[in-house]
Each structure stands twice: as structure tokens, then as C-alpha cells.
Amino acid sequence: MPLWLFAFLAALAIVSALGVIFQRNPVHCLLSLVVTLLTIAVLFIGEDAVVVGFLQAIVYGGAIMVLFLFVIWLLNLPVESGPAGHLALKLFGSLAAATLLAELFIFLVPPHLQVKYSGHPPGYGSMENLATTLFANYLVAFEVTSVLLLAAVVGAVALARRGGAGPRPATSRGAAPR
């Protein structure tokens, strides 16, 4: 990946990430987040992680973001008006984030950061190589992940079911106020 392309992608990622946290309308926040995720997917592909890059674009930029979008539509959120949060909170939040950033940067300059570069083995980043690693070295983690996903699906259905566990009857909210 040429350096100018990286610079462009990095600028795009940072600007759209700032857009996520500074826009008032949740839909605009979400669209900024999608731009960030797709930029990161392109960076993945530039780092020779082609399969994971496409997974990022499809699973993150596609599936998870559509889930967010559905929730925003479902809740019919208003645009926030007026200043959000206290000024002191913003000030100290910015200070904390800046401190964290400085702290991370200290460890990213070369004297601290010592990585022994090694060339890519043949087939690096290919589907075959990824699958071999996944199903040979990480098989237990993979199976546990499937249990996690099952638990998440059951939990989400149980939580979102209208009038599932609570005392509220199924039709009270839709009919009563009108």
C-alpha cells in the first residue's frame, strides 16, 4: 500500500470517527461509523489480510450496522437538541482521552516498540491459511464461540420479546395512550 493511500485512509478514518461522536443525529453518527469501518476494512486488505478485510466489510459494515439502523428506526429517535452533557464532563473527558492518546503514543515510538520483522510465509492471509489456523490451533475457542452466539441469540429474543417476562400486557403500549 503506498504511503499517500495510507495517509488518505487514515485521515478519512479519523474524520469519520470524529463524526461518530460529534454529530447530533444518531443516523448520521451511524453512517459515519460505517465509513470508518469500511476504511478500516480497506486498511486490512492493504495489510494482506484479505479474507478478514472482506469479513469486516460484510459482517461489520453490513450486518451489524444494519442492526443498529433497524434499532434507530424502530425507536424513532429524535435529534438531540441543545448541548449534550455538562461542560465539565466534556472538559475532563477530553483531558482523559488526550492523556490516553499521549500514553499510547509513548509506547509506539521505536525505542519502546521492538518488533522483529519476518517475511510473509507463502499463502499468508489466504482463506486456506486462515481456516487451517482456525480449525487446528483455535478449535476449542471456535466451538466456545458458537455457544456464545447461541446464548446471545436466545438472550436477545428473550429480552426483546414484547411483554415476555414483565407484568405489562402485550397490547397496552400500542392501544392505551391513543
Added chain:
Amino acid sequence: MIPLTYMLSLSAAIFAIGVLGVIIRRNVLVMFMSIELMLNAVNLTFIALSSRLGSMDGQVIVFFVMTVAAAEAAVGLAIIISVFRGRDTLHADELTLLKW
């Protein structure tokens, strides 16, 4: 290849932006999006280091992070929907049931 320092600096910047979003935004949904930002910054670190080290382990871990993020998004959004149904707000300062 892009110098590793640039790559990690970008991911540190995105992570810090995510932290800032969680702190200053009071909308639960936007806080959730900031958490996704942080997860992606960490993914970028994994991919960059895995590419420099010539090992596939980082990519596999990114795969797992994506799975956990999907599960987290499903459960978190279900919680958000059920909170909104009961309280009619997503403002974090108004959700004070567990506040001492």
C-alpha cells in the same frame, strides 16, 4: 509496507476517539457505537502486528473479536430496546435505577 508506528498511531487515535465518545456522549446508542470504534481500533492493531510478524494468529483473533462484537451488538441492542420501551428515553443520565 507502511511503517508499524504509523499504523499503531492511527489505531491509538481511533481508540482514543472511541473513549472520548463514551465519556462525552449521553445517548446510550451513540456510546454503543463508540465501543464499536474501540473494538475496531484494536482489530487494526492485531492485523498490523500479525502482518509484521508473518503469523496468522492475529487474524484469527480478529475473527473472534468480530464474533464477540456481533453477539454484544445483538444483546446490547435488545437491552436498549427494552429499556426504551419501559422508560421512553435513551439519555444515560435519566437511567438512574441502579444509581446510589
